[in-house]
Amino acid sequence: MNVIRLMQTEMIKQKRNLLWWFVLVIPTGTTAAMFLDMFIRYEDYLFPKAQAQGISSWEVLVKENHNVLSWGLFLSVFIAIISMFINQNETKIDNWKKLLSLPVTRSQVFLSKYLTIVIFGFALILLNTTGLFIVGKVIGFPEAFPILMFTKYVGYQFAAILGVAAIQNGLSTFVKNPIMPVVFAFVGMVVAGVFLVKDTGLSSYYPYLYTYMAGNLSAFDPEIILFGGLGSGVILLIFGMLLFHKKDII
Numbered sequence: 001m002n003v004i005r006l007m008q009t010e011m012i013k014q015k016r017n018l019l020w021w022f023v024l025v026i027p028t029g030t031t032a033a034m035f036l037d038m039f040i041r042y043e044d045y046l047f048p049k050a051q052a053q054g055i056s057s058w059e060v061l062v063k064e065n066h067n068v069l070s071w072g073l074f075l076s077v078f079i080a081i082i083s084m085f086i087n088q089n090e091t092k093i094d095n096w097k098k099l100l101s102l103p104v105t106r107s108q109v110f111l112s113k114y115l116t117i118v119i120f121g122f123a124l125i126l127l128n129t130t131g132l133f134i135v136g137k138v139i140g141f142p143e144a145f146p147i148l149m150f151t152k153y154v155g156y157q158f159a160a161i162l163g164v165a166a167i168q169n170g171l172s173t174f175v176k177n178p179i180m181p182v183v184f185a186f187v188g189m190v191v192a193g194v195f196l197v198k199d200t201g202l203s204s205y206y207p208y209l210y211t212y213m214a215g216n217l218s219a220f221d222p223e224i225i226l227f228g229g230l231g232s233g234v235i236l237l238i239f240g241m242l243l244f245h246k247k248d249i250i
Helices: 002-016 019-053 057-068 071-092 096-100 106-139 147-174 179-197 207-213 222-245
Strands: none
Touching: 002 019, 002 071, 002 106, 019 057, 019 071, 019 106, 057 071, 057 106, 057 147, 071 106, 071 147, 071 179, 071 207, 096 106, 106 147, 106 222, 147 179, 147 207, 147 222, 179 207, 207 222
């Protein structure tokens, strides 16, 4: 119950910063970009290409969003920014002592922040996917909306952010400069891009690559995302909790 109350408090605190706007503006921007892309290139290039490859217009839309627009790579950075917003109140004004003076445990505080990051991350994913649905309908795709494919797309992305959220929550908790964890995520995204070019055999164990892999619905092993995302999320969350218990609060 304390975790739920802490999460509710976190939600209320976010009304005083730009997180809600961030979660709305980013999907709005990606939706506008994908509409422009489809409006310019769909009939003359993308639709004939889809027919030649034997895939639907909806699959092309997902590939354009996830790979060409690089939503899959930047999603980990977006999660880092969400974590920065959620932890900045305690980090910027050193409010940890006041928070931990409440009748709650350190584990509950750490878990509540992690779950809040995941909820906002899921909202970001859901809004982006809703935007893709709107684009497809406005452009007038001839195929029926593939609800199963889009459900998998959302689910894989959700699993993929769990490990990243755990890493970023830990960094935002321990690093006083709120920008540094975001920089770390950006570097993680760049390294993920290197893995895409040259697979060293470590990509299956690299959380910052899972968000990209989640968009290649027919070209990856979903077990890597599901077990990798869930596994890294649980392991890194527990590891972060253990470190948070040892954190000196002055």
